[in-house]
Amino acid sequence: MSFIDKLKKNDNLYFALRNKKVIIGAVIFLALLITALIGPIIAPYDYEEFAGAPYANPSFQHLMGTSIFGRDVFSQVLYGLRSTFVVGFVGGTLGTVIGLIIGFFAGYRSGSMLDEILMMMTNILLVIPTIALLIILSAYLPYRGVITQSMIIGFTSWPWVARAVRSQTLSLRNKEFVNLSRISGASTFKIIKDDIAYNMFSYVFMVYILQFAGAILTSVSLDFIGLGPTKGISLGLIMQDAVNWNAIQLGMWWWAILPGVVLTVLVTSLYFINTGLDEVFNPTLREM
Amino acid sequence: MSETIMKIDHLQKDFSIGLMSKKKVHAVNDVSFDIKKGEIISLIGESGSGKTTIGKLILRLLRPSDGHIYYNDKDITTDYKNKRDYYKKVQGIFQDPFASFNPLFKIDRIFDMIFKNFIESDKNKKEKINDALKCVGMNPEFILRKYPHQLSGGQLQRLLIARALIMDVDVLVADELISMLDASTRIDVLNLLASICKEKGMAVLFVTHDLSLGYYISDTTLIMHRGNLVEKGKTSLIYNNPVHPYTQMLLKSIPDIGKRWDKNEKFLPEDINKKIDDFYKNSDIKKGFIEVEDDHKVLFSL
Amino acid sequence: MTEKILDVKDLKLYYKTLKGYVKAIDGINFDIKRGEILGIAGESGCGKSTLGNGLILLKKPLNYISGQANLNGKNIMNLKNKEMNTLRFKDISIIPQFAMDAFSPTKKIKTFISDIVSQHNINPDEKFFDKVRERLDMVNLNHSVLNNYSIELSGGMKQRLVMVISTLLDPELLICDEVTSALDVSSQRFVANMIGDFRDKKIIGSAIFITHDLSILYQIADRIMVMYAGHIAEIADSDTIVKNPKHPYTKALISSLPKNDVQYKDEQLSGIDGTPPNLLNIGEGCRFRFRCKYATDICAKQTPVQEEISSGHTLACWNYKKAGSDKNV
């Protein structure tokens, strides 16, 4: 049996590997991830080091130019990508997972006491301005690292996920195949996993991407008001620095825009994977 | 006579319509009947008359607004536990085969679930599935390992029938289980069900539109109209001596092969509602659900 | 001669899968004349819906392989999607299996209709709804149904609404896939009559009526086409199919219809032994041969060709002479 035949036995993998969108998205995402992981090793300069003449255009010496202080923007991006990934992963995952669990159970048991309590919690959190909560929390913590910041973001960003997932769950719960699983003695957990979550896969992934990006953006706003990590660098901090020093007005587009482009490429790659996987996981959308 | 295994007692189910309105649909209105061991009951009625809702109430997928269902003398409407034990003995086949399958999984999953949850050993799993598929006229090698959207409505329907056959159940709620099968397969499936009922004492609640097949297969017939049970009794009595105007009209409109409908006769199903109202108004001697002869009851007024 | 609205010649439509082709429509020939209602019957999975859907929209994985389907003389199988879009609704329209269940429970009927027709570039203004109301009168529905939610209507009423919507632009050809299967017998009768009525009033040119219920087909179809596993078994006027079928499959099908006054406990009817073949990569030969008691050597070697044995009576069987004259089935 050839390799292709073996692959064909596992449809999902076969179709995933044949889907151009998944491949493109995954390649870009992995490339950025690897860059972030080995960033400090390949970075030509340290992110705080005075690397050369300030105001320098992008060149071979400084791939993304230099900042107003003569720092190498490319090296800063390499270091910053790291913490940006950490915030995205930790904050995004936490927010998504909490929101999913609450949304699934509230939706599947809608109308029950459990639903009432969970939704009351969600609504309370929704009306309190997140940023106010974050300011209070951050202000009480004397030392803040990237991880702490991500966790704070994660724990405060789930309510809209819970709301959205609950309403999706409600409509899926009344499908006949959920009823068939119920009379087949499947456990609530299995029904939520296979019949509800799986059918919402692309939706959940989409939510995850939004949470991922949202966590990054929230961290940027925290950085802005001085509640960012007490030490270190992130894409948000670079951009904030650029904006603070009027980089655009001074014609230093590379300083402000290039880190933003990297951020956009990162989010776009996730979007590609998302639409591609939708085709893979939904057999009716598969191209034969 | 044989023992009663399920008792439907003054069952009521209301749904509210629209997002916020207080309007209500009485999907099932004060319905009572017994299901005896080995009996085939056909449940016939206009679409929207509440047949599927009764099935879902029996399968504990909905909670009744009022009334009770007793299985082996135990009230299942107040017992929220032991669902798995219940489903081991009470099973269903849903009306819409396309909607009954999770589109993301291969159809094998419906068999995997029952083997995992209800059948002690996986021994002979493959043979059991293949036998059941052959019984409903399907080629196992062709069918298994496919996705639901790759199969036709009738093929999906037969998969659901095969699933129910593998389990050894007391009561089977079969909602329009043959609506998408051709004449010859219909007969095969019904013969098979009837023989299982005879041998193993399974009871079937057979929801159908096909009055000829209902007559062929069932011992007892229930006729529903707008949530009400309007006539119930022994099949031959109902077919030979229908009393309620709705039953009379149904029996008159059975398409007869070899004899065409009268083209000139103006046929309006809505006219029946007025006739029924008149029937309820004029029957002042008899009130409610009353026995007209042994094993034959008719609704004379609401 | 009457004008042919649809003329299908040696049409092949296959599903492309990882393992090969599922030959769901494999070389079929038939035509429909103006004013005619053609009934299609056959075992489930024999390709009836594939044919109906394929005439409207070729959607992957369904592939057009060869042959023709001429609608008013134009082969619609070669049309680009854009050209086909202009035909849909106006020249050819379909009521798919389970269309009735597509009504959204949270929308009023009127909103639902507006949404649907807007997708087909029709403006749902008051003039449009005047026409809808006119048609509602024809099918004995009260105008107030437009303000109802779908769950307030019975299935028969919903199915009539579906029919009204899909015939608003007076299509030449209406394809009805199992439109009566979910209805009680009285609604079935009304809906079936309604199609004949629309034909008589020239609202629709002609219709294809797909169902498993031969007894309904007999009531409304002028001709009946019986399919088996992607092939055509027999086409004839409905009286011939019901009373004097010649093809072994048609004969077996007719004989398994329930007869009045037979109950299981007294007498058991029988179906046809065996199962239909797997259509995946299926080869030459008659596809009914494994279940046919008249099968001979040639049946396994060559696919029987469709042959017109008398005017308007076509069938595909090598041994139809022997089978056709056999009285007991």
Ligand SMILES: Nc1ncnc2c1ncn2[C@@H]1O[C@H](COP(=O)(O)OP(=O)(O)OP(=O)(O)O)[C@@H](O)[C@H]1O
């Ligand atoms: N979840 C629901 N919410 C609101 N109304 C409902 C719901 N389910 C069913 N109904 C309504 O209850 C009534 C009975 O519906 P049911 O499905 O039981 O009818 P049925 O006899 O099975 O019809 P059919 O022959 O079309 O299957 C209908 O008027 C239907 O619209």
Ligand SMILES: Nc1ncnc2c1ncn2[C@@H]1O[C@H](COP(=O)(O)OP(=O)(O)OP(=O)(O)O)[C@@H](O)[C@H]1O
């Ligand atoms: N006895 C009952 N009869 C009808 N409907 C019920 C009954 N008990 C619960 N329900 C309905 O079924 C839904 C699911 O609740 P339930 O506690 O039965 O979960 P379940 O699907 O049985 O899961 P598990 O098997 O894990 O307990 C509830 O929303 C409720 O409306």
Ligand SMILES: Nc1ncnc2c1ncn2[C@@H]1O[C@H](COP(=O)(O)OP(=O)(O)OP(=O)(O)O)[C@@H](O)[C@H]1O
């Ligand atoms: N997407 C698909 N991929 C592969 N095979 C398919 C696909 N869709 C349908 N088929 C196969 O094509 C054949 C014809 O299906 P079709 O839906 O046309 O049957 P049908 O005659 O309408 O049956 P029914 O009466 O049950 O509705 C079936 O054998 C089915 O398994």
Ligand code: SF4
């Ligand atoms: S061709 Fe042969 S196998 Fe096919 S129906 Fe005729 S006799 Fe039977």
Ligand SMILES: [Mg+2]
């Ligand atoms: Mg129903």
Ligand SMILES: [Mg+2]
């Ligand atoms: Mg429970």
Ligand SMILES: [Mg+2]
């Ligand atoms: Mg079909």
